[in-house]
Amino acid sequence: LHSLTEKIMKAFFLVSGLAIILFLGGILFTLLSNSIPALNEIGIGPFFAPDVWRPGAFGEPTYSINNFILGTFMVTFGALAFAVPLGIAAAAYLSEIASPWERELFKPIVEVLAGIPSVVLGFIGLVVLGPIIAKIFNLPNGINALNGAILVGIMALPTIITLAEDAITAVPKEYRHASLALGGTRWQTIWKVTVPAAFSGITAASMLGMGRAIGETMTVLMVTGNMIARPSSFFDSVRTLSANIAIDIGDVAYQSIHFHAIFFVGLVLFMITFVVNLLADILINRNPEVNK
Amino acid sequence: MNQKRWLTVLGFVLLVSMLLVAGCGQQAAPDASTDAPEEDTAEETQEAVSIMIAGSDSEVNLVTRMAEEYMKVNPNVSIAVTGGGSGVGITALIDGTIDIANSSRPMKDEEMEALKTNSGLDTCAVRFAVDGVAVVVNENNPVTSLTVDQIGAIYRGEITNWSEVGGEDLAITLYGRQSTSGTYVFFMEKVVQADYSPEMRNMPGTSDIVESVTGDAGGIGYAAIGYATKEGIKALEVAADASSEAFTPVVLENVTSGDYPLTRPLYQYSAGEPSEALLDFYLYEVSEAGQAIVLEEGFYPITAADIDFNKAALE
Numbered sequence: 001l002h003s004l005t006e007k008i009m010k011a012f013f014l015v016s017g018l019a020i021i022l023f024l025g026g027i028l029f030t031l032l033s034n035s036i037p038a039l040n041e042i043g044i045g046p047f048f049a050p051d052v053w054r055p056g057a058f059g060e061p062t063y064s065i066n067n068f069i070l071g072t073f074m075v076t077f078g079a080l081a082f083a084v085p086l087g088i089a090a091a092a093y094l095s096e097i098a099s100p101w102e103r104e105l106f107k108p109i110v111e112v113l114a115g116i117p118s119v120v121l122g123f124i125g126l127v128v129l130g131p132i133i134a135k136i137f138n139l140p141n142g143i144n145a146l147n148g149a150i151l152v153g154i155m156a157l158p159t160i161i162t163l164a165e166d167a168i169t170a171v172p173k174e175y176r177h178a179s180l181a182l183g184g185t186r187w188q189t190i191w192k193v194t195v196p197a198a199f200s201g202i203t204a205a206s207m208l209g210m211g212r213a214i215g216e217t218m219t220v221l222m223v224t225g226n227m228i229a230r231p232s233s234f235f236d237s238v239r240t241l242s243a244n245i246a247i248d249i250g251d252v253a254y255q256s257i258h259f260h261a262i263f264f265v266g267l268v269l270f271m272i273t274f275v276v277n278l279l280a281d282i283l284i285n286r287n288p289e290v291n292k
Numbered sequence: 293m294n295q296k297r298w299l300t301v302l303g304f305v306l307l308v309s310m311l312l313v314a315g316c317g318q319q320a321a322p323d324a325s326t327d328a329p330e331e332d333t334a335e336e337t338q339e340a341v342s343i344m345i346a347g348s349d350s351e352v353n354l355v356t357r358m359a360e361e362y363m364k365v366n367p368n369v370s371i372a373v374t375g376g377g378s379g380v381g382i383t384a385l386i387d388g389t390i391d392i393a394n395s396s397r398p399m400k401d402e403e404m405e406a407l408k409t410n411s412g413l414d415t416c417a418v419r420f421a422v423d424g425v426a427v428v429v430n431e432n433n434p435v436t437s438l439t440v441d442q443i444g445a446i447y448r449g450e451i452t453n454w455s456e457v458g459g460e461d462l463a464i465t466l467y468g469r470q471s472t473s474g475t476y477v478f479f480m481e482k483v484v485q486a487d488y489s490p491e492m493r494n495m496p497g498t499s500d501i502v503e504s505v506t507g508d509a510g511g512i513g514y515a516a517i518g519y520a521t522k523e524g525i526k527a528l529e530v531a532a533d534a535s536s537e538a539f540t541p542v543v544l545e546n547v548t549s550g551d552y553p554l555t556r557p558l559y560q561y562s563a564g565e566p567s568e569a570l571l572d573f574y575l576y577e578v579s580e581a582g583q584a585i586v587l588e589e590g591f592y593p594i595t596a597a598d599i600d601f602n603k604a605a606l607e
Contacts, residue, residue, distance in 0.1 A: 056471045058480065058487045126500065131507050140465050141508040143493055221496055226470070229490035237493050247494065251379025251472040253406070254387075 031267040038063075038260030047264065052228045053244060055258040063261050065268065067230045071145065071238030072272070075220055076213045078149025078234060079156055083213075084206045086153075087160030088195065091202075094161070095168040096190050114158035122222030125151045130223065137235060143225040145238040151219045156209035163208060167201020168194055200283045207280030211273050217242040241269045341569040343371045347381015347394035348474050349497050350516030351558050354421060354589040355394055361585060362576050369569060375497070378474025385561055386410055391570060393561045396423065396474030396516065413564035416605045419557040420577040422548055422592040424541030425475060426520030426527035428502065430509050435459040437529035437538035440483055440553050446512060447479070449489025454510060466492040467501045467513035478556055479514050517541050518590035530554060547592050557598055558591070566605065574606055 042063055051064035090110075094103055129150060130142030137146075171194050179189040195202065217240075225237030226247060239247075245265055252259045345355060352375035359371035373394075381393035386406045393399075404415045427443055429435060438446075438457060445451045446464055455461045466489055469476040475498070480488060495501045501513035506524035513525075520527040521542060529538035532553040539546040539553075546552040560577075562570055576582050583593040594602075 052490045054487060054490075058485075126503055130504075134507065140463065140510045141504060143504055222500065225493035225495070227491055227493050237491075239494070247470045247472070247496075250376055250470075251383050253383070 028270070031263055031270055034260055034263035035267045036260075037255075038257055038264050041257050042261065047261075047268075053239075054228065055248065055252075055261060061258070065241065065244070065265055067228060068239050068241045068244050068265070069268070071224070071231060072214060072240040072242070072269075074145045074231065074234065074238055075148045075152055075224065075240055076210060078145060079153035079213045080206060080210055081153075082150070083153035083156045083160055083209060087157050087205070087209065088164050088202055090157075090161045091164035091168055091205075092190050092195060095165045096194060097186075110158050110161050113154070116155075118155065118216065118218040119222070121151050121155065122219040125219060125223035139235055143223060143237055144235050145224055145231060146234040148220045148224040148238070148240075149234070151223060152213045152216050155216060155219065156213045159212050160205050160209040163205030164198070164202045167198040167205060170201065171197045204280045204284040207276055207283065211276045211280070214273050214276065215242055215269065217246050221246055241265055241272075245269070339368070341369045343369065343392065343569060343573060344390040345371060345373045345381075345392040345394060345560075346376055346384050346390045347392075348378040348396040348558070349375045349469070350378075350396045350423065350473075350475055350518070351394040351421075354518060354558075354586065354591055355560075357589055358577055358582060358585055361581070362573060365576075366572075369573070371573070377470065377472030378477070379472040382561065385563060388563070391562060392573075395559045395561055396556065397478045398559065399561055407563055411563050416562045416564065416566055418560045418574050418578070418602050418605050419594055419598040420560055420574070420582070421558040421586045422594055422598065423556055423558050424517045424547035424552045424592070425479060425554040425556060426515050426517050426541045427530060427554070428505050428513050428515055428520050428525045428527055430505055430511055431524055431526050432509055433459060433526070435528065436526075437531060439531045439534055439538075441533065443530065444483045444485055447484045447488055447492065448486050449491055462510040465504075465508050465511045467495055467504050467508075467511055468492045469498070469501070469514075470494045470496060475514060475516060479554075482554065517547070517592070521590055544592050548595050557594070557601075571606065574602075578602060578606070 046063055048066050049062075049064045050066065051062045052067060053062065053064055055061045055063060094106060098106065125147050126143075129147055133142035133144070133147055134140065175193050175197055176189055179193040180186075184193070220240050221243040224239065224243070226239040226243055227237040228239060231238045245262055248258070248262050252262060343359075345359070352373060356373045359373050363369055363371060378393075378395040378397055381390065381395055382399055382403050384390045385393035386403065388411060399415060399417070407413065407415055427438065433454065435454060435458060442451065442457050446457070447466060447468070449466075451457060452464055453461065454464055468479070468488060471477075471494075493504070495504065495513075498515045498519045501515055502519050502522050502525060505511040505513045506522070517527075527541055529540045530553050531538035537551075539551045541547055541552045541554070547555050560574070566574060578594060578599070586593055
């Protein structure tokens with residue numbers, strides 16, 4: 001009987017594993033097959049031409065997404081610029097400094113942070129963070145890339161903290177003992193020994209946080225203003241790829257060129273996140289003895 | 293390890309049971325709905341009716357309020373109202389997923405054709421309120437009136453500083469809606485008459501525009517009149533051209549008479565001859581009680597011309 005259960009469970013997990021591959025393949029196939037009509041009609045060049053995205057134009061429709069790619073990277077890297085240092089510091093604190101009860105207190109808080117609905121964060125960005133940014137930088141409004149980057153950074157923090165903490169905790173005790181035995185202070189041990197030893201895991205944590213940030217839609221949609229022009233700085237309004245999909249999908253005529261063009265935008269977004277996740281995966285596997 | 297495995301199994305069992313419950317819920321629903329109205333004797337129609345409405349963000353508050361009041365009198369009817377933009381509503385109507393599409397712009401010919409091809413039904417249109425699209429600025433902005441041409445130039449990006457239209461030396465920030473919005477389309481065709489400036493912020497909802505202009509001294513936005521009387525913003529007086537008088541949309545007569553240049557009717561669309569339930573709801577909206585709600589929500593009652601227009605659908 002025991003071996004039967006074993007077999008059934010084995011088959012079940014195999015099917016689950018295969019289903020994931022099937023879903024991924026299905027998504028990629030849908031994106032590709034639905035993008036092709038747009039590529040046939042428009043060609044790939046106009047998507048990246050120095051122009052704007054204007055499918056419902058008064059005159060000729062244009063479909064350039066280069067400003068949105070720039071916008072996506074601005075929000076994403078802006079988010080990482082503060083979420084990564086903060087996340088690593090928090091992770092080092094949790095695994096190296098915090099006493100057990102502090103850890104018990106902070107870990108659930110980090111998890112709660114991950115559970116805040118993005119629309120709530122977006123609203124906070126619009127009515128609280130926006131005016132603060134406007135005031136600090138003396139701008140007419142806080143509807144800009146910086147606002148989106150800060151909020152997305154907050155959303156990526158839990159991912160980065162949790163994974164980076166795992167990586168730091170996994171550094172063998174001997175490393176720390178050796179450093180302390182040589183007369184290193186605690187700070188030197190964390191900064192010069194433990195964190196560098198967990199480097200590949202921390203990088204992977206950041207990359208996965210980035211994957212989270214790139215696709216974030218609702219928050220960004222609410223606070224970045226979504227203008228179609230090329231942004232000139234972080235204080236300018238931007239539109240991200242994901243926001244563009246969300247904005248346009250609502251009223252697009254089924255099977256129109258515009259409809260297929262949106263799928264192509266989705267394909268580009270998918271490619272970007274795919275590459276990021278792939279890089280993260282390679283980094284996790286590069287240093288296996290530390291990340292066990 | 294063993295514990296982890298059991299957690300996975302438990303998770304899977306939970307997921308499956310959730311799916312099963314959801315499935316049962318769908319099957320059980322018709323039974324429940326035939327049971328419920330038995331107790332209700334007020335209406336001649338005993339059957340429970342549900343009406344799905346979606347579309348215009350300008351109309352969503354007004355129609356939600358209408359639906360609430362209507363359901364108080366007709367407890368056997370349940371009406372769900374959601375926003376998303378006129379384009380979203382019309383697309384959903386064409387796809388057959390809703391009963392009524394709220395739209396702050398007239399349905400386009402190709403959209404009516406699409407409905408005809410999809411369902412074989414003609415479009416039924418009702419005008420249930422009048423709106424004056426307000427051009428709103430921050431309450432501290434000294435500018436009080438503009439012409440349609442000036443507003444168009446501002447939104448085309450040709451005028452970028454308030455000093456060019458008699459205001460302070462302050463850069464203009466453009467706030468507008470997204471292409472799903474009926475107001476976006478109305479404003480583009482009636483005022484901008486070209487593409488919007490690429491610098492325009494595309495906000496997801498009317499209240500986001502109002503919120504932004506409240507905080508932006510140089511901001512300009514447009515909003516249905518029901519949103520334009522909020523604190524922190526003011527609705528500009530608008531003149532049809534340089535030689536005409538400017539009118540404010542916050543006065544009923546200016547809008548219903550058509551003196552205010554950005555006057556428009558608010559529509560509801562459904563497919564084919566309206567069912568008894570839809571007809572009854574339409575008639576409630578254009579009744580005295582319905583029109584009183586229109587006024588309370590900051591919009592304006594329909595005019596004789598609109599009543600004429602509605603005859604095709606309601607008689």
